[in-house]
Amino acid sequence: METIKLTIDNRAVEVPRGTTINKAARLLGIEIPVLCYMELKDMNIENKPAGCRICVVEVDGRRNLAPSCATNCEEGMVVRTHTTRVLNARRTVMEFILSDHPKDCLICAKSGTCELQSMAHKLGIREIPGQEIAAMSTYRLDTSPSIIRDLDKCIMCRRCEMMCNEIQTVGALSAVNRGFMSAVAPAFEQNLEHSTCTYCGQCVAVCPTGALTEVDHTPDVLRALADPSKTVIVQTAPAVRAALGEEFGMEPGTLVTGKMVSALRSLGFDYVFDTDFAADLTIMEEGTELLDRLNRHLSGDKTARLPILTSCCPGWVNFFEYYFPDLKDVPSTAKSPQQMFGAIANTYFADKIGVNRKDLVVVSIMPCLAKKYECQRGEFSTDNNPDVDFSISTRELAAFIKQANIDLNNLEDDDFDSPLGESTGAGVIFGTTGGVIEAAVRTAYELQTGKKLERLDFNELRGLEGVREATIDFDGLPIRIGIAHGLGNARKLLDDVRSGKSQFHAIEVMACPGGCIGGGGQPLHHGNSEIIKARVAAIYAEDKKKPLRKSHENPFIIKLYEEFLGSPNSEKAHHLLHTHYFERKKKIVVKH
Amino acid sequence: MSSIKIELRQEDIEKIREICGSFGKDPQELINVLHKCQEHFGYLPAEVQEVVSNELDVPVAKIYGVVTFYSFFTMTPKGRHPISICMGTACYVRGAEKVLDEFKKELGLQVGQTSKDGKFSLSSLRCVGACGLAPVVLVGDKTYGRVAPDDVRNILKEYE
Structure with missing residues (x-):
């Protein structure tokens, strides 16, 4: 690889051609401040509009200052990152x-x-000259079931636009208008609710300011x-358990399962249960559905459609309802774990403890903002009583715990309640x-082959590549599996399903x-992958x-089937644990 | 804010499809497609943008972003007699702003608006290349040179 030698702040560095000044400086341990720029390394996510100009540096022989996030290093370049001119420019921009x-x-x-607040602090801003003459935008607040847009706080970094369009290919948000009127908005500046927004919350996850936040349900x-x-x-x-600790100063990756249970109990929840129970239930239903479709397909039944798609993710469900309504019979009909939990809690569990569902409040703690929308979907309630009443994010839970004066760090571990x-x-x-x-796979393999699985770690299914595929040997029957994370990657696999190539x-x-x-409700990663x-x-x-x-x-799953549901995909299981999907693509109506 | 319903006459839908088709439905040609659509419809209502979005497979939010970024594109229908006042440097220094103010006053319209009866619409533009005639006003295809605020009423009378 061709390399380039340059000096940054009088220190020599050698980098591959194509490296930006900002990245070269990082190699020297020099952190040039960035605001609009954001990168999630190894995940192919980069926002580089060179819009904010906070990261400018002085380059010898260059007339104007260079945005270090978007200027590539050149041979013999002499870069200075903290001259008076640079610091003054940075301050002026701010x-x-x-x-x-x-x-x-x-x-x-x-x-x-x-x-933005951290940057103002870092740059030592103590007054804001000119604010009396600057126009203040007064953009109306837009509150959707999951996300609040307060565009007065938008600094046009366009990270949200990049996530929504390039990574998620949802296309709900775009930069619109000009000058002081410019904003990031859905088409025709309608509310998010009337756009193709899937509520995945990735715009919220990357927003540097308070322009995009979640709807807070902790007061409820x-x-x-x-x-x-x-x-x-x-x-x-x-x-949640793999990220909550970050909000309390713990190292990323610290598991706080037991402490989280203690905290929830201290907050006053009558029963502390686990969505993981419902995840196991989902596997029983979805796995059975997979095997049913697979075996019918293998025996020549043309009505058995493959591949089967997972349906646990409400952002994903919204996405295919908008963009692939013609394929809405392809995903599994199994509800998400959140909703399976709600359905079982309001029937099986409510009966067990003798509480009417009207007096039972089901709260979910989710890493997700789409879950807020999902639990409000009409098909997930009975007589206007939702199966899951409120969904709050990992961030909201952390704030709630802090408000209750609970020090998560010093809590004893506790166990979830039984049976859920x-x-x-x-x-x-x-x-x-x-x-x-x-x-x-762990379950379907054993149910299909009747044999005990030798190894439980399927490393071929793990990793962070956007699209992955693997073939798992079901005792002589090769099962081909595709995995996508990020809706843009999902779109690639779905396009193949649509064209029959999959x-x-x-x-x-x-x-x-x-x-x-990496959900939209998790503690903010601030671009650190x-x-x-x-x-x-x-998690592993x-x-x-x-x-x-x-x-x-x-x-407890076995017992649930014995006592209540019968068998996976039984009529009762179908009634409580399965759902259907809707076409949401906008139709063009012919006017006569 | 409620959701926008996409309702168009069949012939209008066909026309938009024809325009998109003539550019090979290439998303890169979005601006050219919008120009042609505006030429045909006189403006770019939400419904037209929605159909273009479908045809070119470009998110309608992006299209709206383009339409609101470039001042040439408009989402309000032009009047039967579109009035444009040149605000280029030459016209401006020779008093174009006063002329514009007079039009605003006479018509009760702001720049970008169309009168209720659909007769006049008011816009400003930058340099029509007739600086010798500054300040310049266009009404439809007709050019008026060396316009003074006092001429405004007479110009409008021609279209009564």
């Missing part, structure tokens, strides 16, 4: 950005985790907990890309890069230490 930015930092949802949860007539139960998704808190390792790995299909028997899709561990990798490792570590690692061996 003052301009702040001149029309709301000054309500004290009460902003992003306060404390806002990158607090109200329910304070109501003596309500029995309040909680379920926690697998990815008992799970296997297969349920845990639902939290990461490849995990759902690995869990399905050779897969089963495909797993998770909307967020990395899967749920090592955090995401550490969470993945934590939790799986490894579980005594049971196959869903169909979960004794």
